Amino acid sequence: MAGHPVEHADPDRGHPLVLSPYGAEEVIGAIEVLLSTRVTMGERVRAFEEEWARYCGSGHGVMVNSGSSAVLLMLAAMVETGQLQPGDEVLCPAVTWSTSLFPIAQCGLVPVVVDVDPKTLCISPKSVREARGPRTRAVLAVHLLGQPADMAAFDDLIVLEDACGAHGAMYQGRRVGGIGRAAAFSFFFSHHISTIEGGMIVTEDRAFADTLRSLRAHGWVRERSDRADWAARCPQVDPRFLFVSSGYNLRPTEIAGAFGLVQARRLPAWLERRRANHAAWCAELASLVEVFPEAPGTEHAGFAFPMITSGDRASLMAALEAEGIETRPISGSNLVRQPAFERVVGARAPVPLPVADRVHTHGLFVGNHHAFGPAHGARLRRIIERWSQA
Ligand SMILES: Cc1ncc(COP(=O)(O)O)c(C=O)c1O
Numbered sequence: 001m002a003g004h005p006v007e008h009a010d011p012d013r014g015h016p017l018v019l020s021p022y023g024a025e026e027v028i029g030a031i032e033v034l035l036s037t038r039v040t041m042g043e044r045v046r047a048f049e050e051e052w053a054r055y056c057g058s059g060h061g062v063m064v065n066s067g068s069s070a071v072l073l074m075l076a077a078m079v080e081t082g083q084l085q086p087g088d089e090v091l092c093p094a095v096t097w098s099t100s101l102f103p104i105a106q107c108g109l110v111p112v113v114v115d116v117d118p119k120t121l122c123i124s125p126k127s128v129r130e131a132r133g134p135r136t137r138a139v140l141a142v143h144l145l146g147q148p149a150d151m152a153a154f155d156d157l158i159v160l161e162d163a164c165g166a167h168g169a170m171y172q173g174r175r176v177g178g179i180g181r182a183a184a185f186s187f188f189f190s191h192h193i194s195t196i197e198g199g200m201i202v203t204e205d206r207a208f209a210d211t212l213r214s215l216r217a218h219g220w221v222r223e224r225s226d227r228a229d230w231a232a233r234c235p236q237v238d239p240r241f242l243f244v245s246s247g248y249n250l251r252p253t254e255i256a257g258a259f260g261l262v263q264a265r266r267l268p269a270w271l272e273r274r275r276a277n278h279a280a281w282c283a284e285l286a287s288l289v290e291v292f293p294e295a296p297g298t299e300h301a302g303f304a305f306p307m308i309t310s311g312d313r314a315s316l317m318a319a320l321e322a323e324g325i326e327t328r329p330i331s332g333s334n335l336v337r338q339p340a341f342e343r344v345v346g347a348r349a350p351v352p353l354p355v356a357d358r359v360h361t362h363g364l365f366v367g368n369h370h371a372f373g374p375a376h377g378a379r380l381r382r383i384i385e386r387w388s389q390a
Contacts, residue, residue, distance in 0.1 A: 017366075039253055041253065055175070062202075064252060104140065113335065182201055274301060304366065
């Protein structure tokens with residue numbers, strides 16, 4: 001119904017990657033912002049930051065204009081605070097989104113790309129052990145498509161979470177985002193909750209959050225909790241234009257904050273449906289394609305539904321698309337096989353990537369969404385069964 005988030009979708013009318021996630025409440029929030037004329041980042045963004053950080057079990061949230069910006073800023077702040085030094089190696093799974101990988105090099109760090117686990121498609125603990133060297137300092141734990149990575153696999157490495165597609169997922173009783181030193185989220189249109197475009201970093205560390213706030217907005221002190229200290233230390237500079245780091249401008253608008261506040265309240269009910277879909281569809285399809293059931297000790301957030309076929313992927317995708325089921329490769333698949341990999345300064349892949357390669361050639365995903373249900377899984381089974389018998 002127009003003006004409301006889509007809550008129930010008829011599978012016979014198609015199975016898109018995404019349905020409209022917002023309704024009248026978000027629009028009213030946005031209109032209130034516009035009418036107030038206080039449209040640049042302000043109190044609604046701050047309120048959403050607090051609410052999201054609390055939800056993740058973390059102390060501080062810093063909202064930005066995308067998930068990609070969140071990953072970039074998180075890594076930039078690690079360098080700015082000296083927790084990582086230029087030239088340090090950061091392990092990154094080969095199967096993830098492009099802008100999980102690129103910011104590592106953009107921040108002067110060295111991306112070391114490793115294989116993913118065949119059961120979860122998240123970073124492989126075995127590959128992490130094999131690829132670690134004397135300069136390896138950190139790992140970017142990507143919770144791919146809603147499945148939490150194995151967070152026990154990283155020993156003494158600094159763990160940064162890319163939770164851009166895993167809102168609300170749980171790992172051994174803890175919500176993703178509140179486990180590593182910091183975590184990045186995306187609120188793009190197709191994600192669990194959306195601010196149209198948007199992202200956030202959460203962290204327990206107040207000083208790190210202050211660095212993020214400077215880097216987010218011009219390098220200035222304005223949103224920092226210690227801005228008065230900086231002003232006292234630099235009496236020769238007007239505190240309104242006091243710059244303390246070399247920053248970017250990655251701020252969200254206040255409209256995004258208004259959206260986020262409403263969307264966050266909707267998430268728990270939506271997550272239940274996504275997780276139930278994931279479990280039900282895995283059961284439906286397990287005999288036809290490789291599926292990825294929730295790993296023990298985790299709660300899957302069901303972002304998109306990945307599969308690997310032993311048959312011809314292009315023909316399976318065509319069969320699904322012909323029935324109105326939208327498909328995509330599994331994120332960037334093996335990023336080492338992407339032309340852009342050559343342009344990622346210093347990036348290397350020191351261990352074999354057989355699982356990522358299989359994802360690259362035989363993997364695909366279809367949409368999961370809170371408006372979908374068991375009937376979508378049953379329809380997928382019928383279509384894939386027919387395709388496999390043809
Ligand atoms: C794992 C991962 N990281 C980063 C991003 C980038 O987020 P955004 O599209 O908001 O820039 C995405 C987007 O889906 C993602 O899935």
